[in-house]
Amino acid sequence: xxxxxxxxxxxxxxxxxxxxxxxxxxxxxxxxxxxxxxxxxxxxxxxxxxxxxxxxxxxxxxxxxxxxxxxxxxxxxxxxxxxxxxxxxxxxxxxxxxxxxxxxxxxxxxxxxxxxxxxxxxxxxxxxxxxxxxxxxxxxxxxxxxxxxxxxxxxxxxxxxxxxxxxxxxxxxxxxxxxxxxxxxxxxxxxxxxxxxxxxxxxxxxxxxxxxxxxxxxxxxxxxxxxxxxxxxxxxxxxxxxxxxxxxxxxxxxxxxxxxxxxxxxxxxxxxxxxxxxxxxxxxxxxxxxxxxxxxxxxxxx
Amino acid sequence: xxxxxxxxxxxxxxxxxxxxxxxxxxxxxxxxxxxxxxxxxxxxxxxxxxxxxxxxxxxxxxxxxxxxxxxxxxxxxxxxxxxxxxxxxxxxxxxxxxxxxxxxxxxxxxxxxxxxxxxxxxxxxxxxxxxxxxxxxxxxxxxxxxxxxxxxxxxxxxxxxxxxxxxxxxxxxxxxxxxxxxxxxxxxxxxxxxxxxxxxxxxxxxxxxxxxxxxxxxxxxxxxxxxxxxxxxxxxxxxxxxxxxxxxxxxxxxxxxxxxxxxxxxx
Ligand SMILES: Nc1ncnc2c1ncn2[C@@H]1O[C@H](COP(=O)(O)OP(=O)(O)OP(=O)(O)O)[C@@H](O)[C@H]1O
Ligand SMILES: [Mg+2]
Numbered sequence: 001x002x003x004x005x006x007x008x009x010x011x012x013x014x015x016x017x018x019x020x021x022x023x024x025x026x027x028x029x030x031x032x033x034x035x036x037x038x039x040x041x042x043x044x045x046x047x048x049x050x051x052x053x054x055x056x057x058x059x060x061x062x063x064x065x066x067x068x069x070x071x072x073x074x075x076x077x078x079x080x081x082x083x084x085x086x087x088x089x090x091x092x093x094x095x096x097x098x099x100x101x102x103x104x105x106x107x108x109x110x111x112x113x114x115x116x117x118x119x120x121x122x123x124x125x126x127x128x129x130x131x132x133x134x135x136x137x138x139x140x141x142x143x144x145x146x147x148x149x150x151x152x153x154x155x156x157x158x159x160x161x162x163x164x165x166x167x168x169x170x171x172x173x174x175x176x177x178x179x180x181x182x183x184x185x186x187x188x189x190x191x192x193x194x195x196x197x198x199x200x201x202x203x204x205x206x207x208x209x210x211x212x213x214x215x216x217x218x219x220x221x222x223x224x225x226x227x228x229x230x231x232x233x234x235x236x237x238x239x240x241x242x243x244x245x246x247x248x249x250x251x252x253x254x255x256x257x258x259x260x261x262x263x264x265x266x267x268x269x270x271x272x273x274x275x276x277x278x279x280x281x282x283x284x285x286x287x288x289x290x291x292x293x294x295x296x297x298x299x300x301x302x
Numbered sequence: 303x304x305x306x307x308x309x310x311x312x313x314x315x316x317x318x319x320x321x322x323x324x325x326x327x328x329x330x331x332x333x334x335x336x337x338x339x340x341x342x343x344x345x346x347x348x349x350x351x352x353x354x355x356x357x358x359x360x361x362x363x364x365x366x367x368x369x370x371x372x373x374x375x376x377x378x379x380x381x382x383x384x385x386x387x388x389x390x391x392x393x394x395x396x397x398x399x400x401x402x403x404x405x406x407x408x409x410x411x412x413x414x415x416x417x418x419x420x421x422x423x424x425x426x427x428x429x430x431x432x433x434x435x436x437x438x439x440x441x442x443x444x445x446x447x448x449x450x451x452x453x454x455x456x457x458x459x460x461x462x463x464x465x466x467x468x469x470x471x472x473x474x475x476x477x478x479x480x481x482x483x484x485x486x487x488x489x490x491x492x493x494x495x496x497x498x499x500x501x502x503x504x505x506x507x508x509x510x511x512x513x514x515x516x517x518x519x520x521x522x523x524x525x526x527x528x529x530x531x532x533x534x535x536x537x538x539x540x541x542x543x544x545x546x547x548x549x550x551x552x553x554x555x556x557x558x559x560x561x562x563x564x565x566x567x568x569x
Contacts, residue, residue, distance in 0.1 A: 056400065072399075
């Protein structure tokens with residue numbers, strides 16, 4: 001077990017002093033070497049969960065194992081780099097000096113400082129005071145600090161928050177690079193595209209509850225075929241006899257068939273043969289967005 | 303522990319608050335010497351004449367301690383409140399606490415470096431005070447006579463203790479309220495006014511039968527310790543008690559602040 005999962009929680013629950021039940025019985029498992037997307041809308045409990053995993057806050061109940069130790073244990077923390085919420089450093093110190101402070105605390109060689117500055121491409125600005133950094137530079141310095149320990153597990157809480165599209169793209173590329181090899185990345189986000197692009201598996205959290213945990217592929221579900229035809233009822237009846245009722249659903253005036261796209265031509269032939277006019281016939285993939293809104297009960301476009 | 307001390311030192315050595323406060327304590331000492339010098343040479347204008355010889359090097363330890371409390375102590379409270387409180391406003395506490403060393407280890411490093419800073423501040427107070435007294439004695443054409451080394455050492459130790467206890471009060475309040483601004487306000491108002499009013503009230507109760515409670519306050523004992531070292535008259539608290547009470551305050555503030563840091567959620 002311990003070799004395959006790097007984060008494992010059981011019934012992890014946090015009720016803040018204010019009475020808010022922010023995280024409710026979360027059982028998640030992150031496997032070694034993967035990039036895990038922790039997905040959820042604003043206020044779902046992502047940050048709260050991650051804070052518990054690094055020992056910043058204590059769970060109200062439940063347990064967690066992170067890198068083989070209880071959260072906050074010095075031996076565990078030595079293997080875990082994290083950037084929770086926004087990056088926080090001393091504004092009167094330069095980026096480099098801030099990393100030196102962190103390096104001292106983390107017990108890593110000061111040589112690492114320049115290495116990680118290179119990785120996040122901040123070397124040319126490293127002499128400037130943190131207080132003068134832009135949001136993007138601050139986030140990159142946060143990632144650099146998290147990388148200092150050369151951690152087995154990197155926990156990044158919405159690292160693209162506040163970045164412009166170009167900054168986001170760069171950050172994603174960086175995370176992809178970082179996540180290669182044996183390193184595990186646990187990335188929280190409410191940006192579906194981001195998660196779809198870089199994550200192997202996802203956990204979806206909504207209202208403090210982990211509502212789904214699976215690979216991105218599984219989450220999106222099997223592929224299918226979309227059919228628009230006239231008359232629709234007749235087409236539906238006919239396809240039901242061919243593929244069974246379970247394989248068909250009607251959405252927005254079209255039929256969704258859970259069949260392989262290769263069967264499209266056969267479907268077309270049959271429908272046309274029965275005198276049904278086919279206006280659209282194409283393979284479709286559910287977007288992660290659809291699944292997400294379905295799982296979290298969030299309205300689209302809100 | 304060594305690592306956290308290193309990190310804290312790296313963090314604080316060029317910190318504006320420390321550099322400014324070093325300059326301020328130096329300025330306070332200069333100001334005290336210069337105003338006293340003026341009064342000593344213009345005796346008619348003051349109802350409390352100051353003998354010029356009070357400002358010569360053999361007396362400089364007493365002069366410096368007079369500047370160190372309460373003004374230096376107020377500065378220490380401000381510094382302590384800034385050091386502990388800014389970690390909350392900058393959110394850097396989470397950066398510190400997720401690196402590896404346990405919270406208490408990280409905390410100890412901070413305390414060690416802070417007490418070292420208080421020693422540096424005391425040294426600045428003494429060096430500037432000595433320089434001022436040399437200036438005054440030279441201008442007045444008297445020979446330079448230094449106090450005994452033991453007296454300088456005792457005075458320095460007392461100054462350091464008083465600054466450290468007050469600084470720790472600032473730290474503890476800042477940890478309690480999780481910010482510096484309110485902590486500075488509470489700490490300085492406590493030192494300069496609340497405690498004085500409280501002690502006066504308690505001492506007056508029931509013909510002074512609760513005076514022993516009044517004698518447990520921080521400022522009372524700091525004043526008493528300085529009084530003993532400068533042979534002042536009318537000090538009612540013994541030197542031993544003042545030392546014990548000051549160290550007890552130091553320990554209490556340390557434990558309270560460390561305990562809060564250890565158990566509280568960092569969000
Ligand atoms: N320090 C706190 N004290 C009290 N309640 C809090 C605290 N931090 C968060 N909460 C509450 O807990 C819930 C979960 O918040 P959390 O920050 O974990 O969400 P999130 O998924 O990270 O959201 P976002 O995407 O906006 O960052 C919210 O209802 C929030 O108001
Ligand atoms: Mg969050």
